Amino acid sequence: MPSYNPPLRDMQFVLHEVFNVAEDFKQMPAYAEVDADTINAVLEEGGKFASQVIQPLNISGDTEGCTLDKATHEVTPPKGYKEAYQQYIEGGWPALSCDPEYGGQGLPATINGCFYEMLNAANQAWTMYPGLSHGAYEALLAHGTDWQKKVYLPKLVSGEWTGTMCLTEPHCGTDLGLLRTKAEPDGDSYLISGEKIFISAGEHNMVDNIVHLVLARLPDAPAGSKGISLFAVPKFNVDENGTIGERNGIYCAGLEHKMGIHSNATAQLVLDKARGTLIGQPNKGLQAMFVMMNAARLGVGNQSLGLTEVAFQNALAYAKDRIQMRSLSGVKAKDKPADPIIVHPDVRRMLLTAKAYAEGGRALSVYAGMLLDKEHHHPDEKVRKDSGEILALLTPIVKAFLTENGFKATVECQQVFGGHGYIKEWGMEQFVRDARINMIYEGTNTVQALDLLGRKVLGNQGATLKKFGKEIAVFIEAEGVNEKMAEFINPLAMLADQMTKFTTEIGFRGFQNADEVGAAAFDYMKVAGHLVFAYMFARMAQVALQKIAEGNTDPFYQGKLQTARFYFAKLFPETLTLMKTARNGVKVLLDTDAALA
Incomplete structure (x- = not known):
C-alpha cells in the first residue's frame, strides 16, 4: 500500500525563500497579518488531515467505488468517505480562503492551493467532492444575486453543502454553443429541463444539499454560445430563508464506469423541470461560468501536481529497497546479492523526471496563487491588472503542462516498480489511471493550447507574453x-x-491560415511551459546557491541544485524538438486524406 508524506519542507522553501510570500501579503490589507508561522502551522495541520485521514481511504475507495440506488437516485460513496468529509468540515478546511463575510477564514488562495496539493496527492477522487465547491463559491461571489449569496455562500463556505458545474451534455462537450438544456421562466425562477453528463461529485449523500451550477438556454436565446445562461439549481429546493424543502427535479440517472477516479461519483444528471435561479445576466452565462472554469483549471493542474509528488515518493522508496542486478560500474551493495535499483542511471532518470516535474509544478502553482491573490486584493490597481493578465496567460499552462507532466511522471514511477507497478496493491497503477483524466477535463489540453496561443498570446499581439517576458x-x-x-x-x-x-x-503563419495555429498550438504550449519552468528552476537555484554560499550545510539545497541541473540537462532540451515540429506546419497533418481513408 502506498504512503504519503506532505512535502512541507519544499513548500516552505518555495513560499518563504523563493517568493517570500509573507512580504507580499503585507501589501494586501486583507492578508497583512498572515505571516510565515501562520502559513506553516496551517499547512502542517492540513498535511496531517491529508496523510492521516483521506490517504488511507484511497485504495479502498478505488476498489469499492460508488453505489447508485436507482429507486431513490441516491449515491453512496465508499466506506469512510462521509466520515472523512465530516472531519474536513469540523476542521474548518472548506472555509480556508473564503470571505469572512460568509464565514470564511480569509486566508490567501496561495495557501489554499498548497493545502489542496496535499489533498490531491493523498486522494484525488475524495478531494473532488469538495473541490468544485470552491469554484461554485467564486462564481456566486462574483455574479450571484444578493439572495443567492445570502442563501448559498455560507453553506458552501462551511462545507455543509457542496457545489458542481454542469456543462457537458451527451452531444456537447467543449463546444458549449451546441447545448440544448432549456430554462422556462416561472415567476421569479426558472424550470430547467435537459440532460448533463460527466458531472464530478454530481450526486452523493455526504451533505444535506448540492448546489448545481447549470448552463441552459432561455426560450428567446440566440443560437450558439451567445445564448447561454447560468442557473443555480439545488438538489433540494430552498425557501427565501435558505430552509431546505422538497426534492428538486434534478436526479442521477446513472454513474459513469471510468478508467480512474472510481470513488468519485461522475454522474449522469437528468433535469425535469428543476427549479433554478438565474446567475448574472441572461445569455451571459459563460462569463459567469468562466470564473468557476478558470478556478477549476488551476485546480486540475494542482491535481496532477499532487499525483506527481505521491508517485515520486513511493517510487523513490521502492528504488532504495528493491535489489536487482549489479551496477554497471561495479558492486555497490557488497552485503547484498544484488544492488538496489536506484544505482542504475535510467532508474534515476525516471525518478528525477518525476521530482523535477513536481518541484517545478509546485513553484508555478505558488506563483500562480500569488498572482490570483494580488489580482483580487492588492491595493494598487496596476498591480491588480498586471497580475490578472499574467495569470490569464499562465492558466492554460498550469492546466495543460502540469497534467501532461503528471501523467508522464506517474507512468515513469510505475515503471520503476517493474511488474509490481502493474499490480493494484502497490497503488502505482491507480495514480496512472487517476492522472489520465486530468489531461481531459476542464477543457482538453489541446483546447488549453489553443486558448494559450490563439487568445492569450496572439489575441493581443503578444502584449501579455512580453509583459511576463520583461x-x-x-x-x-x-x-x-x-x-x-x-x-x-x-x-x-x-x-x-x-x-x-x-x-x-x-503568428504570421496563422494570419495566413488559421489551421497553422491549430497545428502548432500543442507544441507551443509545451515550449511556453518550459519557459516558465526554466524561470522557476533558475529562481530556486539562485536561492540554493545563496544559502550554500552563506555556509548553510542543509543537503536540501544541494538536492535542489541537482534537480535543477537534471531538469536543464534532460527535460528542457525537448524545446528544440518542439519548436522544430511546430514549424513543420499544418500540411503534414491535413494533407493526409489517403492515410486516414
Missing part, C-alpha cells in the same frame, strides 16, 4: 553576471530570446 529579463540581467548561475541563466535567456521569434513566426 519580468524574466529583469531576473536574467540581475543574475547574468553571476558565474555560478550561468548553467541556469544561459538556457533560460536563450529560450526567452527564441520565444519572441518563434511566436512571431507562428
